[in-house]
Amino acid sequence: MENKIIEKATEMFLTLGFKSVTMDDIASGMGISKKTIYQHFENKNDLVEAVTMHLFETISCGIDEIQAQGKNPIEELFSIKDFVLKNLKNESTSPIYQLQKYYPQIHKNLMSRQFTKMGDCVIANLRKGVDQGLFRENINMELIGRFYFAGMTSIKDAELFNPIQFSTKEVQETYLEYHLRGISTSKGITVLEELLKNNNQ
Numbered sequence: 001m002e003n004k005i006i007e008k009a010t011e012m013f014l015t016l017g018f019k020s021v022t023m024d025d026i027a028s029g030m031g032i033s034k035k036t037i038y039q040h041f042e043n044k045n046d047l048v049e050a051v052t053m054h055l056f057e058t059i060s061c062g063i064d065e066i067q068a069q070g071k072n073p074i075e076e077l078f079s080i081k082d083f084v085l086k087n088l089k090n091e092s093t094s095p096i097y098q099l100q101k102y103y104p105q106i107h108k109n110l111m112s113r114q115f116t117k118m119g120d121c122v123i124a125n126l127r128k129g130v131d132q133g134l135f136r137e138n139i140n141m142e143l144i145g146r147f148y149f150a151g152m153t154s155i156k157d158a159e160l161f162n163p164i165q166f167s168t169k170e171v172q173e174t175y176l177e178y179h180l181r182g183i184s185t186s187k188g189i190t191v192l193e194e195l196l197k198n199n200n201q
Helices: 002-016 023-030 034-038 043-067 074-085 096-101 104-131 141-154 168-183 186-198
Strands: none
Touching: 002 023, 002 043, 023 043, 034 141, 043 074, 043 104, 074 168, 074 186, 096 104, 104 141, 104 168, 141 168, 168 186
């Protein structure tokens, strides 16, 4: 039952927002009593924390699987972007922004885990790109990794990037292209532009 509650809460939080959804809404959506939820989670804060950790683990495992597929590093980043967007339902309700605003401690813990995970992924991606001649040899990988994380975090700010004005997909794709153009060799740019052309067809 606990896993079913987490799954339903995840779906509702991502669709409607962490702030908007109440424990009553989740109970109603599952056709169970609110008391049943409280048998597994002491309060909404506990449930929000369980949902964010569940999402983090799901996305982390998916990223690991994508990295194991042997794609070139440019294609790999686009696959990861598509996978994350799919799991976050395109973030139409800006759930990360709501998490930061209403559950700051949970958001802080999530950011810490994401920084560690993303840092490792980005460094591995950069190394692979340099080895394959797609990324410039003289890039500071540690610094670029932090730039990338900082940018990915900032573009989730709904005040800066209003989802009504800019779709999450457009923001993510534009940022990814921006990142890749800054570090790619001419060979990498050719691969990137071919990928962008295919994606737009």
